Amino acid sequence: MRRRLRELRQYPSAIIGMTVIAMFVGLSIYAVIAIPYSEAVRLWTGGPGVWDYTPRRAAPLWYDYFTSDRRARTINVFLEDARVTSEPLEDGGERVEIVFPFEFNYDEFPKEISLFIWGTYETRTKPLHVSLRRPDGSTIVLDERNMARRGGYAYRISQDMTLRRELEMRAPHVGLLADDLADPVPLKGQYELVVESELAEGEEFDNARLVIYGQLHGVAGTDHRRRDLTVALLWGAPLGLLFGVVAAVGAQMSTFVLGGIGTWFGGVLDAVFQAITRVVIIIPILAFLIMIGHFYSRSLFVMLGFLILLNVFSGAMIMYRAMFLQAKEAPYIEAARAYGAGNFRIIFRYLLPRLAPILLPQLVMVIPSFVFLEASLAVLGLGDPILPTWGKVIFDARENGALYQGQFYWIVQPSVLLMMIGMGFAMLGFTLDRVFNPRLRGV
Amino acid sequence: MRGNVASIARFVLVRLVGLLLSVVAAVYLTVIIVNLGGELDDMRISQIQEQRAIQVAMNPEYRDIPQAERERLIQRLVEQDKRRLGLDQPFMIRSFRYTINAITLDLGRSESMTSDRGSRLVRNILLDRLPPTLILFGTVDLLLFFFAVFGALFLSRRYGSFLDRTTIALAPTSAAPGWFYGIFLIIIFGYALNILPTGRMVSAPPPDTTLAYMGSVIQHMILPVTAVLIGAVFLTIYSWRTFFLVYSSEDYVELARAKGLPSGAIERRYVLRPTLPAIITSFLLMIITTGMGQIILETVFRWPGIGRLFYQAITLHDTPVIVGTIVIQGYLLALSVFLLDFIYAAVDPRVRVGKGGGGTS
Numbered sequence: 001m002r003r004r005l006r007e008l009r010q011y012p013s014a015i016i017g018m019t020v021i022a023m024f025v026g027l028s029i030y031a032v033i034a035i036p037y038s039e040a041v042r043l044w045t046g047g048p049g050v051w052d053y054t055p056r057r058a059a060p061l062w063y064d065y066f067t068s069d070r071r072a073r074t075i076n077v078f079l080e081d082a083r084v085t086s087e088p089l090e091d092g093g094e095r096v097e098i099v100f101p102f103e104f105n106y107d108e109f110p111k112e113i114s115l116f117i118w119g120t121y122e123t124r125t126k127p128l129h130v131s132l133r134r135p136d137g138s139t140i141v142l143d144e145r146n147m148a149r150r151g152g153y154a155y156r157i158s159q160d161m162t163l164r165r166e167l168e169m170r171a172p173h174v175g176l177l178a179d180d181l182a183d184p185v186p187l188k189g190q191y192e193l194v195v196e197s198e199l200a201e202g203e204e205f206d207n208a209r210l211v212i213y214g215q216l217h218g219v220a221g222t223d224h225r226r227r228d229l230t231v232a233l234l235w236g237a238p239l240g241l242l243f244g245v246v247a248a249v250g251a252q253m254s255t256f257v258l259g260g261i262g263t264w265f266g267g268v269l270d271a272v273f274q275a276i277t278r279v280v281i282i283i284p285i286l287a288f289l290i291m292i293g294h295f296y297s298r299s300l301f302v303m304l305g306f307l308i309l310l311n312v313f314s315g316a317m318i319m320y321r322a323m324f325l326q327a328k329e330a331p332y333i334e335a336a337r338a339y340g341a342g343n344f345r346i347i348f349r350y351l352l353p354r355l356a357p358i359l360l361p362q363l364v365m366v367i368p369s370f371v372f373l374e375a376s377l378a379v380l381g382l383g384d385p386i387l388p389t390w391g392k393v394i395f396d397a398r399e400n401g402a403l404y405q406g407q408f409y410w411i412v413q414p415s416v417l418l419m420m421i422g423m424g425f426a427m428l429g430f431t432l433d434r435v436f437n438p439r440l441r442g443v
Numbered sequence: 444m445r446g447n448v449a450s451i452a453r454f455v456l457v458r459l460v461g462l463l464l465s466v467v468a469a470v471y472l473t474v475i476i477v478n479l480g481g482e483l484d485d486m487r488i489s490q491i492q493e494q495r496a497i498q499v500a501m502n503p504e505y506r507d508i509p510q511a512e513r514e515r516l517i518q519r520l521v522e523q524d525k526r527r528l529g530l531d532q533p534f535m536i537r538s539f540r541y542t543i544n545a546i547t548l549d550l551g552r553s554e555s556m557t558s559d560r561g562s563r564l565v566r567n568i569l570l571d572r573l574p575p576t577l578i579l580f581g582t583v584d585l586l587l588f589f590f591a592v593f594g595a596l597f598l599s600r601r602y603g604s605f606l607d608r609t610t611i612a613l614a615p616t617s618a619a620p621g622w623f624y625g626i627f628l629i630i631i632f633g634y635a636l637n638i639l640p641t642g643r644m645v646s647a648p649p650p651d652t653t654l655a656y657m658g659s660v661i662q663h664m665i666l667p668v669t670a671v672l673i674g675a676v677f678l679t680i681y682s683w684r685t686f687f688l689v690y691s692s693e694d695y696v697e698l699a700r701a702k703g704l705p706s707g708a709i710e711r712r713y714v715l716r717p718t719l720p721a722i723i724t725s726f727l728l729m730i731i732t733t734g735m736g737q738i739i740l741e742t743v744f745r746w747p748g749i750g751r752l753f754y755q756a757i758t759l760h761d762t763p764v765i766v767g768t769i770v771i772q773g774y775l776l777a778l779s780v781f782l783l784d785f786i787y788a789a790v791d792p793r794v795r796v797g798k799g800g801g802g803t804s
Contacts, residue, residue: 423615
């Protein structure tokens with residue numbers, strides 16, 4: 001056995017396969033350490049406050065290498081970076097002016113612009129006067145009637161319809177930064193967003209932040225809910241591996257052991273197993289998983305359980321049985337029977353171990369089909385509702401028109417990862433099969 | 444000869460019974476799952492109660508009737524409804540009836556889905572969607588079979604050549620299912636290059652002439668068929684070529700070559716014939732796998748077939764249609780298995796002799 005394992009080294013596909021698998025195992029370990037499970041679930045579920053400052057549907061940063069234009073990255077201007085001046089007023093209180101400076105030197109417009117402002121006011125709302133000073137000297141008034149709400153308020157400049165109309169129907173994040181509204185190209189240079197307001201005694205601005213959302217974000221881009229896809233791409237690895245390996249091991253080992261037991265005892269037990277196998281083999285597993293997922297539970301673990309159950313009496317049983325029948329006749333097994341060994345002792349100490357080398361390649365070869373099965377369910381929308389898997393990302397992408405809107409990275413990244421993990425296991429499994437399967441010796 | 448017919452007949456009968464059992468089991472399980480193990484009934488009954496209660500409350504005729512009497516009226520109406528819909532019998536008993544009905548293709552009417560012509564009969568809905576699936580499935584399987592056989596034969600003659608080694612290297616591509624490659628093909632040829640349609644079976648509006656219609660269907664079939672072929676062909680060619688190699692190293696093949704028989708004859712009589720059982724088994728498993736992936740393939744390509752119908756029925760929870768699609772899928776699969784088993788029985792001499800593990804098992 002060990003000799004055969006060493007043989008593996010001569011096959012390049014085995015080496016490639018093992019390297020790829022090692023890479024994914026490494027990625028999984030990194031994912032679990034860098035973003036612990038509860039954190040991953042929290043990030044992936046999103047909600048207010050989690051992904052507010054990332055752009056929606058942004059492409060990955062490395063897209064820039066493929067175009068000569070430099071596309072916008074997200075610019076954050078915090079209160080600390082702003083110039084705050086206050087002027088006392090006659091009837092108490094003060095006029096506060098916050099100036100957010102930022103430099104825009106990109107060749108293409110940002111995706112969105114939003115101003116976040118937190119304050120404690122006596123009234124429920126506070127009027128803000130917002131204007132933009134541009135590098136060419138002009139000033140555009142954004143909104144005079146804007147009302148900041150007590151607590152936290154987000155002025156979504158890009159969705160301001162009045163402003164849009166004033167900018168000849170250009171989206172604000174384009175119109176505000178355009179050199180010429182007729183043929184918009186970003187005006188590069190130093191900008192200043194000015195926020196003025198009158199605060200009474202005791203009122204104050206607690207915090208403020210100007211976010212100019214970029215077109216690009218992160219290693220993997222973002223999705224329709226502003227979630228950084230790196231979370232899902234990273235965590236897809238351990239989840240995919242978990243699902244694939246557990247399902248494969250659970251199902252194949254059960255099949256192997258039951259096959260051995262059935263073949264050894266023969267007679268009625270064997271006939272029953274064979275009958276069950278022939279009946280179960282036709283049941284469309286995917287269809288049933290879809291039904292279970294839709295009507296009962298979509299939890300990954302429930303699916304896993306059912307999948308293992310449905311796969312125990314499968315085609316593999318037939319193959320193992322044929323091999324066990326042959327192995328059963330070996331002389332040392334007969335010897336064991338002669339010295340009075342119990343049935344189960346013979347099965348577990350002699351029969352099963354003899355065929356264990358066949359089990360290994362089968363196990364490895366079957367892992368990709370389970371990984372893809374989980375992806376299939378997720379692509380149909382029946383994936384685990386809270387866990388970030390690659391299939392789920394593909395589903396989200398298709399559901400939200402990624403292909404129509406040109407956000408190819410959204411679909412391609414998880415697909416490529418799925419492909420790689422599948423090929424890795426398949427390559428290793430193939431070579432294992434060629435090394436261990438006696439029938440394939442010499443071909 | 445008579446002995447041959449008898450043993451083949453016996454073999455066929457055994458397989459038939461087994462297949463029927465599978466379909467029955469699959470359908471019964473479906474009936475249970477779709478009805479949520481009987482819970483669906485409870486939901487329906489409370490729905491009926493609510494409806495009748497509202498109905499009676501809104502009806503001006505019943506306004507003057509005392510409360511107790513109104514309650515009894517509602518109960519009577521509910522009981523009537525239950526008897527009409529068969530909900531008065533316990534679910535377990537009804538499940539058997541549903542199963543038997545389904546098996547005998549008495550599929551009833553759908554809850555909300557309709558066929559293209561507006562019929563609510565499940566049979567019509569299924570018949571609408573059956574041809575597209577058969578076209579796709581049939582084309583794929585036929586193409587796969589012929590590519591694989593010729594490819595495998597070709598490669599078995601050129602053992603160790605560049606093509607041979609490339610195919611072996613590409614065999615792991617079958618780890619990914621057809622629909623997966625389909626997504627990539629759609630992106631490349633549908634969206635990026637825009638030369639092939641990204642989904643559906645015919646262009647909308649469909650062309651007028653039959654010839655143009657067929658052309659449109661073929662055009663829409665290119666991507667899905669290619670996708671499934673990519674996902675299956677390398678592995679199949681590899682495993683079949685391995686079979687051929689194993690069998691062509693047998694002594695009797697050496698003898699035939701020594702005798703001077705033309706290589707075509709050798710292949711046909713001495714190599715192809717004994718490999719056929721193994722190839723048929725392998726092809727069978729391939730069909731089962733493709734059949735299962737059909738659901739997702741049809742969803743990805745928006746192909747109007749049974750797989751997509753199944754998925755739509757599930758989202759709409761249209762119970763009769765769900766059961767109907769499972770029955771049809773089950774029978775189609777069973778039919779394919781049976782046909783192949785039949786061919787296997789005709790081809791494998793061990794079956795005629797009566798010895799050995801019978802069937803594709």
